[in-house]
Amino acid sequence: MIDFCASGSSWKGTLEADLSQVVGTEIRRFLKALRSLDLQTVVVLTLSVLLLVATFKFGSRDFFLGQVAPQGTRLQSWAWWFVAQGITGFVIPVLILVLGFRRKAVAIGLGLGDWKLATTLFALYLPIVIVGTWVLSDGPLFQAEYPHYREAAESWSVFAIYHALFLFYWVGWEYLWRGFILFGTAHTFGLHTIFIQAVPFALMHLQKPTSELVLSLVGGIVLGALVWRCRAFWIAVPIHSAQMLALDFWCSLRIRTGASGFGLEALRIAFTGI
Secondary structure, eight states: OOOHHHHHHHHHHHHHHHHHHHHHHHHHHHHHHHHHSOHHHHHHHHHHHHHHHHHHHHSSHHHIIIIIOTTOOHHHHHHHHHHHHHIIIIIHHHHIIIIISOOOGGGGTOSOOSHHHHHHHHHHHHHHHHHHHHHHTTSHHHHHHSSSSGGGGTOHHHHHHHHHHHHHHHHHHHHIIIIIIHHHSHHHHGGGHHHHHHHHHHHTTTTSOHHHHHHHHHHHHHHHHHHHHHTOGGGHHHHHHHHHHHHHHHHHHHHHHOOOSSSHHHHHHHHTTO
């Protein structure tokens, strides 16, 4: 007679042994894969996301007016956001790389780099920015979007304060992509890191006009390549800030005067708004 109880017990024991072996094998594989990861690369990619979340959560203008200073002004809320981006995008990443991973400043894009090439390219690019933003500013979508702080279009003194504060933002914004991610993962991805930092940078422009969204991807790659070549992130700051400054300037003039078109007559009318 077949002892089904004994047979069932044996089958159960074999299954448990096989399952234990499979689990043990997978755990060893997982630990081996985990040990093969580069810690700095993992920290940089993970922390960059968390820093963005922190900026949007605690560095937003709504958070400032709702939780920090309910009686604060709108300009103060913009200052809060700009400074928050400077801290989460520049200060914290630099401290992580320098103190946490013992990286030298030059190795993470904080040196002078090839400043002669950088300044020459900026000088050549500036006229293109001025003309290009003049053309873009004629679009109603851009005039509805820029300047982000609408009061800046009504007062040149407010305009100047707003853009002076904006510099904190640009340093943090540019270093997060073209410093922290670019130089922080370069030893792992090599030149591919230029494209890696450009993708999330472009995705951050999803709510922008379509032309700006497309240009953000191209611009992210070009800026990444330029910073990689010059070995210094700072060149991206005047390039990006100049674009915003010029676009805000032209849009402000068009909002003030109603100037339309691209020609000299439109330009003459726009300048009456100064």
